[in-house]
Amino acid sequence: MTRTEPADTPLGDDFHLYDTTLRDGAQREGISYSVTDKLAVARLLDELGVGFIEGGWPGAMPKDTEFFARAARGELSLKHAALVAFGSTRKAGTTAAEDVQVRGLLDSLAPVVTLVAKSDRRHIERALRVDVDEACAMVRDTVSFLVGEGRRVFLDAEHFFDGYAFDPDTALRVLRAGGEAGADVVVLCDTNGGQLPLQLAETVREVAERTGLRLGIHCQDDTSCAVGNTIAAVQAGATHAQCTANGYGERAGNADLFAVTGNLVAKLGMEVLPTGGAAELTRVSHAIAEIANIAPDTHQAYVGTSAFAHKAGLHASAIKVDPLLYNHIDPASVGNDMRVLVTEMAGRASLELKGRELGVDLASQPDALTSAVRKVKSLEAQGWSFEAADASLELLLRREVDGPQRDVLDEPPFVLESYRVVLDHRAGGEVSSEATVKVHVSGHRVIATAEGNGPVHALDAALREALTPHLSWLDTVELADYKVRILPGHPGTDAVTRVLVETSDGRSEWTTVGVHENIVEASWLALCDALVHKSLRTAVMDR
Amino acid sequence: MTRTEPADTPLGDDFHLYDTTLRDGAQREGISYSVTDKLAVARLLDELGVGFIEGGWPGAMPKDTEFFARAARGELSLKHAALVAFGSTRKAGTTAAEDVQVRGLLDSLAPVVTLVAKSDRRHIERALRVDVDEACAMVRDTVSFLVGEGRRVFLDAEHFFDGYAFDPDTALRVLRAGGEAGADVVVLCDTNGGQLPLQLAETVREVAERTGLRLGIHCQDDTSCAVGNTIAAVQAGATHAQCTANGYGERAGNADLFAVTGNLVAKLGMEVLPTGGAAELTRVSHAIAEIANIAPDTHQAYVGTSAFAHKAGLHASAIKVDPLLYNHIDPASVGNDMRVLVTEMAGRASLELKGRELGVDLASQPDALTSAVRKVKSLEAQGWSFEAADASLELLLRREVDGPQRDVLDEPPFVLESYRVVLDHRAGGEVSSEATVKVHVSGHRVIATAEGNGPVHALDAALREALTPHLSWLDTVELADYKVRILPGHPGTDAVTRVLVETSDGRSEWTTVGVHENIVEASWLALCDALVHKSLRTAVMDR
Secondary structure, eight states, X not given: OOOOSOOSOTTGGGSEEEEOTTTTGGGSTTOOOOHHHHHHHHHHHHHHTOSEEEEEXXXXXXHHHHHHHHIIIIIOOOSSOEEEEEEEOOOTTSOTTTOHHHHHHHHTTOSEEEEEEEOSHHHIIIIIOSOHHHHHHHHHHHHHHHHHTTOEEEEEEETHHHHHHHOHHHHHHHHHHHHHHTOSEEEEXXXXXXXXXXXHHXXXXXXXXXXXXXXXXXXXXXXXXXXXXXXXXXXTTOOEXXXXXXXXXXXXXXXXXXXXXXXXIIITOOOOSOTTOGGGHHHHHHHHHHHHTOOOOXXXXXXXXXXTEEXXXXXXXXXXXXXXXXXXXXXXXXXOOOEEOOOXXXXXXXXXXXXXXXXXXXXXXXXXXXXXXXXXXXXXXXXOOOTXXXXXXXXXXXXXXXXXXXXXXXXXXXXXXXEEEEEEEOTTSOEEEEEEEEEEETTEEEEEEEXXXXXXXXXXXXXXXXXXXXXXXXXXXEEEEEEEEEEOOOTTSOOEEEEEEEEXXXXXXXXXXXXESSHHHHHHHHHHHHHHHXXXXXXXXXX | OOOOSOOSOTTGGGSEEEEOTTTTXXXXXXXXXXXXXXXHHHHHHHHHTOSEEEEEOTTTSXXXXXXXXXXXXXXXXXXXXXXXXXXXXXXXXXXXXXXHHHHHHHHTTOSEEEEEEEOSHHHIIIIIOSOHHHHHHHHHHHHHHHHHTTOEEEEEEETHHHXXXXXXXHHHHHHHHHHHHTOSEEEEEETTOOOOHHHHHHHHHHHHHHHOOOEEEEEBOTTSOHHHHHHHHHHTTOOEEEEBGGGOOSTTOBOBHHHXXXXXXXXXXXXXXXXXXXXXXXXXXXXXXXXXXXXXXXXXXXXXXXXXXXXSSTTHHHHHHOGGGTSSSOGGGGTOOSSTTOOGGGSHHHHHHHHHHHTOOOTTOHHHHHHHHHHHHHHHHTTOOOTTOHHHHHHHHHHHSOSTTHHHHHSOSEEEEEEEEEEEEOTTSOEEEEEEEEEEETTEEXXXXXXXXXXXXXXXXXXXXXXXXXXXGGGGOEEEEEEEEEEOOOTTSOOEEEEEEEEEOSSOEEEEEEEESSHHHHHHHHHHHHHHHHHHHHHHHHO
């Protein structure tokens, strides 16, 4: 792996889409990647087509050392990206060649190295405890040593914007030390994330003029402006943008790679990805969220499941005529979909549109549409809500229309006879949940019992226990998220419980809904829909 | 309620912090406020000190009509904000005075009205199906009619930026029609959310010059730049910023009120809130998330629990020496905290203050305060939240201090031996819930069984069955509300369920909290706290 430039992107080395999900992004609270996770994330980023993948800090973090070792052994074969090792300039009072941490960067065999250096005089003096001369020498020595060893080097100027505001001369001296020693890009880092777009653009423009160096940008999201700041910096002359997948990062996070890329491609017309790359944005975003074990942000720009969801029944008929009047881009261009949310405000037009989106043709079957509208309205009056439960809505619609999948719906994969859940708080204080289900599946009557953390978990476990021997596809299916909402009753009626279940088979997620006055029954209804929906998909693929 | 200007903010009417959480923010997928919820959100926004609260669309939405009616009847007494009704310009081919929807705006009695008007010629012609002359007449007529009726009027120019790019003359004609008819502010709306900060600022500057009108800004987050765009617009001359709490809104959402306010106050030095308002940002953000039943975004700028969280290690000691070198602002200035897993409740000072509010004197017992802070932090790390559960917090605090009510806490009104809940879905489809409790009360061991709609209802019924003969005050006590939130587990731990129970005795209500991986046990913990709290009150009154 000796690539030091992005491959196959129209802009080539002229623009660097630089990803640091695996290093700076891993600072996010709650994220802890295994080495295998890191390799999987790197492969996804390469499929998207970013130019640089920063894999970690070899030498400093054992997992990162192993990541680079396995990558070098051939476990990571990158088609588009160059692999980058992150590290620090040498310590004070030694040489770069003798510095163990710097040697670790060489030993990683990464062809590109990004070095972090302090550029705020207060940090140099108070945290590093050296003077500016020594700080510049540390930069110069380390950069020229690594360049001499055949590495391409970028320099991250930490706390640059705060440092430049406090003492511009020091900040510029650090940049120049890096540039003169052979760093190809000096990256202006808003480490504390306090910048706003207009001033930041002004600073980038000024620094470009004063130094003539190739500039990069690295933004944190503490003002909720990381994406806007990154784009503003590019417009002001930066040609290297550091981002993280889904904006993962310390505190409020980093600039979201997917929003930055979407903006560069769709708004500024910059071809920063290989052909077809943009259409992978949504898939790669969700797959990385899965590996990071963080629920995808449904409202994330460009790639969120709600990013192109329209609630207003008001506009539904206009949207049908001309969707681009109501979307800022074509959702398909980033691999996403437009969704119409079915709510109380919904009428015929939006349900028909929704059907089209779900692959159910209601336009040609007006009676089915009438009946579906009536059912949705009646269920919504009872507390059901389909706006976040596409899979349940799809089942409802398919039950209304004639079509090739009727047989699956008419003969569901399993039929419940009964269940019983027992919850005990024993005299000793121990709490337990146990569920027994009796179901008919593939011609058998099966009884199974399982325990769980709570009633729904026990019921889900018992159902799997009963069905897995008979339904092979159930193996990959798991409950990904579970939400509960108690809905106040209308006068004269009791409160009901609405449960949303998100299910995953590792490749996609779908959401189902159940409503009942009893929370366990509501959960049961949603669980059943989730499995019927999966069996429908499986049946279609088998054909 | 006749206020039409912000009260008590240093900037007064010169700058409008305008909130549309209750109208545009309610378009977010999954949000469904009751009228009571809406009133509670409005009160929180007023406590923060926003200048304008848009309450909804009276006449068009029954809940919104009721909201304004109840506000007008005195249920909403605003200290800082002016109340705004949102609506549309008159229909084509009628007069404003005869338009039912426009009359609905008057009937709401809101002193301020924001009218939405289309300013993109394509929308005017294809969605509205009128020509530009008629579109301008619709604006002019409706604005002047409402101004004539004594209302202050703002005009939301929908799809302004796309419209201005497509046909600037039409877009400007619509603005001028509003301004000439008496609208105080014309609001440039990035309805599709496709703008980026630098261009948007350029457009705002240009429109200000060309029209001389007072400009507002309304941004959607489809490029992940809503906050940056809003701030850029303000720097370019807009003096009215429309936002929603936590950025709730359709698709990717709106500009987050808390990030925009944080940036205006902390970065631009604009005093848009009353004195002390900024320190309420975090509390109000979390309280509104609770009402919306949406888990707070832990990584939200300024107000997220991780917004000032630093991973230990590298920087920890340096942070201790000089925290401002590592934080873009002082977290306390927005009511947040630098530590991880700490809410506003967990600080010593605020817990002492909260104790005073609840009648528990912690100031004179520093050891008890230390111990209480430790317990609250530890419970919050496990998923407990006392923000909305004063009664549980009061019990926790009273257990720490010496005082006249210790005897009640040391000898609680009842002690649980065990419970069992059985949930059945029988072969015939019938669903039932039955609970048995074994408790010790007034020297007796009592066993009681009862049925209910669901597990918690059955448990509550069995407990009453057991206790009522022995505790006379239980008669008046009933479960008034019940909320459930599933909290995702940290890596390596299971999800937990948090239950909030609101209990009433006909004279007052109190809220308690329970957290457990098993929803029924979590509910049990909250139910027990509710009854112990009532017995404490009863014991005090008996003295």
